[in-house]
Amino acid sequence: MPRMLRFVLAFLALVCVGCTPRSAPDLTPPAQWQLSPAARTDFLFLKAQALLAEGNAPAAAQALSRALEEDPQPTLYLELAETYWRNEERQKAKTILKEATERFPDQFAFVANLAQIYMAGQRPKAAAATLRSYIQDHPDNWTARAKLGEIQVRIQAFADAVDTLQTIPEPEREPEHLFFLGQAQAGLGLLQKASDNLQSAVDKAPQMAKAWAELGYIRERQKDYPAAITAYTRLSELQPDNQEVLIRLIELHLELNNPDKAQTLAESGPGTESFRLRCVDVFLQNGFYTPARAMLDTIRESADFSPKTYLYEALYWYQKERNPARAIEALRQIPASAPFYNQSLHFLGQMHLERDQPEQAVQVARKGKATFPDIPDFWLLHSNALRRQDKPQKALEVINDALEKWPEDTDLLYQKGLLAEALDQSDTAMASMEQIISLDPEHADALNFVGYSLAEQGRELDRALVLIKNAVELRPENGYILDSLAWVYYQKGNYAKAWDIIQEAVQLSTEDPTIWEHYGDIAAKLQKTKEARRGYRKAIELGAEDQTSIDKKLQTLPEPAPL
Incomplete structure (x- = not known):
């Protein structure tokens, strides 16, 4: 019988059995057909395709298994493995692929699919071992090397990936190979x-x-922003609907202080309110208020703009105009049904504090606690408002109530430490800050608090030094933390080191009287009388609490030598 006729007859037979019960598919061709083994294989293959089209993967797998018995050819192995995979029978897929690799050791497709199954099962080492074994017998199969390199990149074994991919000769490197090699080198910091x-x-x-x-x-990462713009522009041409790329281009043009181009790009994007608000957010975050205002005005021209626009209006009035009253006006337009109402309500409370309206902030906080009982920010707002009312004990009680619900919330614990310190409960303050450090060893403020407190008490200075150095690494531009570091060195008697650091601290935090007093103390130890006098006078000028003590320090300084 001609092969084409066999296929036609097999297909017609499959059409005729469309109503066969799903649980018991008929995998036997009519006896009168007298099909050869090859024809039976064709019949079973087509039967499997029909069953897959019906969504009956288990029966399709049975048909393919029977076909393999008739004719164990590579295509059938791959079809059966894929069928098991579709039916989420990974172990069976793996078993059939292993059998295929033993029967056809030169066929890379089986190895590639087997590696994929291992990766899906979170077994990257097994996937890599499978590929390495194949490469050992087929050293010139660059596709296999590239697949191994890809897996190594995905598991962040970047050095191994570079070693693997660089064994592919340069003339043989396909774009995909170069892509993964670039990713691996970037992972090692080899950016160029x-x-x-x-x-x-x-x-x-x-x-x-x-x-x-x-x-x-x-x-x-190389800070070559023009080149980054070139790359993202090309990507935007390839993916014109990719809003993330367009947003990134806008951010880069702002980085290059080119707001006009950024605004043009924003206006060229989708005219949807959601995209425009994202652009407003980018402009506000980067301090470019004119294009933010222009885009907000465009949104406001629509009669049915969403309440989220009011949230960005409030951000604009607060950040650009420093006008909490206008911000409050905008926030009050946001209905309680808005999905971001909790954010707007918390922002409203912060604006009342900004306007020195703690009573209104308390009211907002209470509303927030009742409406959003699972958001600790409203307990913090309530506590801050009470503290602003000079009620530190009540503020601490609010925080303690919150800690009953969220005992490991570091923001609450930090607020507790500050309030306890204000109430002269030093042991409680230190315990709270120590708990923060145990929960979050990179909490710079808690590290600084504990380190500075130890330095002030003149104890555990080595530990204090470690804590504050860690805080400096996390926030190197913070003048208060640098002051703490200088003070630890002062307490350890290393005045020269303290002097180097305190000079940097006063440049970063020029309005803090305590830092200037420390400046004076350190300068006095180094017999820098002029600088000591400058530090003490500046501390008094800025309203230091214990001005009598600073006056006494000034009196003990030697008089300047007569000219």
Whole structure:
């Protein structure tokens, strides 16, 4: 019988059995057909395709298994493995692929699919071992090496990935190989090599969007913003509906202080309110208020703009105009049904505190606690408002109530520490801050609090030094933390080191009287009388609490030598 006729007859037979019960598919061709083994294989293969089309993967797998018995060919192994995979029978898929690799050891498709199953089962080592075994017998299969390199990149074994991918000769490196090599080099911090390989990838494959995206990101890390813009612009051309790319281009143009271009890009994007509000957010975060205002005005021209616009109006009035009253006016337009009402309500309370209206802030906080009992921010707001009313004990009670619900919330614990310190409950304050450090070893403020407190008491100075150094690493531009570091060195008797650091601290925090008093103390120890006098006088000028003590320090300084 001609092969084409066999296929036609098999297909017609499958159409005729469309109403066969799903639980018991008929996998036997009519006896009168007298099909050869090859024809029976064709029949079973087509039967499996029909069953897959019906959504009956288990029966399709039975048909393919029977076909394999008739003719164990590579295509059938792959079909059966894929069918098991679709039916989420990964173990069976793995078993059939292992059998296929033993029968057809040169077929890379089986190895690639087996590695994929291992990766899906969170077994990257097994996937890599499978590929390495194949590569050992097929050293010139660059596709296998590339697949191994890809897996190594995905599990962040970047050094191994570079070693693997670099064994592919340069003339044989496909764009995909160069892409993963660039990713691996970027993971090792080899940014220039990474950008070179990614550039080669897009030169060979200009439509490779993921390579343009990675190249743009690497150029950003190199702070080569014009080159990053070039990459993202090309990506935007390939993916014109990708709003994330457009937003990133807007941010980069703002980074280059080109708000006009950023605004043009924003106006060229989707005219949806959600996209425009995202642009407003970007402009506000980067301090470019004119385009933010223009875009808000455009949104307000619509008769049915959403309440979220009022939230950004409030941000604009607060950040640009420093006008809490206008911000409050905008926030009061937001209905309680808005999905972001909790944010707007908390912002409203903060604006009342900004206007020195603690009673109104208390009312907002109470409403927030009742409406959103699972959001601790309203307990913090309530506590801050009570503290502003000079009610630290009540403020502490609110925080203690909150800690009953959220005992490991570091914001609440930090507020408790500050309030306890204000109430002269030093042991409670230190215990709270120590708890924060145990929960979050990178909480810079708690590290600084404990370190400075130890330095003030002149005890555990070595630990104090470690704590504050950690805080400085986390926030190197914070003048208060640098002051703490200087003070630890002062207490340890290293006045020269303290002097170097305190000079930087007063430049970063010029209006703090305590820092200036420390400046004076350190200068006095180094017999820098002029600088000591300057520090003490500045502390008094800025309203230091214990001015009598500072006056006494001034009196003990030696008089300047006569000219």
